[in-house]
Amino acid sequence: MSIAPEADSSGGNSEDAPVVTADLFCVHCGYNLRTLAISGICPECASSVRESIISGPEVDWARRARRGLTWLIAATAGSTVLMIPSMLYYAIPPSAFVRLYSCANPLYLLLRCLLVVAAFRVTRASPYLPKPAVMHPLRLATRWLLLTSLAGRLVVMIPAWSSGYLQLTTEQRFAIHALATLLELTGLICLVVYLRQMTSDRQPGIVPWSTAIVVMLAVLLVWNEGMLIRGYRDYQLQRAARRPTTPAMTMKVLGLLTSMAYVLLWMTMTLFFHKCRRILGAVIATRRAEPVTS
Numbered sequence: 001m002s003i004a005p006e007a008d009s010s011g012g013n014s015e016d017a018p019v020v021t022a023d024l025f026c027v028h029c030g031y032n033l034r035t036l037a038i039s040g041i042c043p044e045c046a047s048s049v050r051e052s053i054i055s056g057p058e059v060d061w062a063r064r065a066r067r068g069l070t071w072l073i074a075a076t077a078g079s080t081v082l083m084i085p086s087m088l089y090y091a092i093p094p095s096a097f098v099r100l101y102s103c104a105n106p107l108y109l110l111l112r113c114l115l116v117v118a119a120f121r122v123t124r125a126s127p128y129l130p131k132p133a134v135m136h137p138l139r140l141a142t143r144w145l146l147l148t149s150l151a152g153r154l155v156v157m158i159p160a161w162s163s164g165y166l167q168l169t170t171e172q173r174f175a176i177h178a179l180a181t182l183l184e185l186t187g188l189i190c191l192v193v194y195l196r197q198m199t200s201d202r203q204p205g206i207v208p209w210s211t212a213i214v215v216m217l218a219v220l221l222v223w224n225e226g227m228l229i230r231g232y233r234d235y236q237l238q239r240a241a242r243r244p245t246t247p248a249m250t251m252k253v254l255g256l257l258t259s260m261a262y263v264l265l266w267m268t269m270t271l272f273f274h275k276c277r278r279i280l281g282a283v284i285a286t287r288r289a290e291p292v293t294s
């Protein structure tokens, strides 16, 4: 049996072995493992130092955020697919569209719920958040904006609530729908900026991606609100038995453009979340392989 310098059973560090350079507490007994060799063991309970590094709170946080990103990817990829039937609106008879829409509607709400739950997981509070002065307000804004927008969508889109229990007028529905869209797109902007802050130090290539998505979201926000105001004005004119200002054909083309813009947006966001997920995966892998640095 040879006496290798790394095999220091006392847990102390040998000359060249990498050591823990920041406070790191043993996951079993809480002993501070700082200055100990990564390949060594805890002097108190003899569990391996590496185990505490792999399952330490920072890695735990990164892992949870990464799982949240997987859910976000599912939500945005699902939304991409779901936008396709809405593009069919312009090709199939209205009665067939109503049937299609009644199937797509619950799915749409489910995906929205998934998106909000995933965003909450990604924006979990942690002492390991980089740039907390910027990221903390962003995570709160993301959460509140997406949550209130979801509440608005649930109220408008579940008929039992909007026309049964709440007895909403068409005006109120238009207003809630416009507000929910505003809150949702603003919330998504906050989420994208949050993820950019979280990952750009490790992968500066993420910055142009996030900027492109923020611009898309902002353009879609203005466009959508414009469409809603236009739709509402036409609805008022129709009720007054007057011709709507926008010809039906123009309205269809504008609607098709909106659907296409959404498909592009959800697709780009899916790719962006995928990139962020890979960066977090690299963070976890690095923590496993390298010394903990302060």
Ligand SMILES: [Zn+2]
Binding pocket: 026, 027, 028, 029, 030, 031, 042, 043, 044, 045, 046, 047
């Ligand atoms: Zn221990």
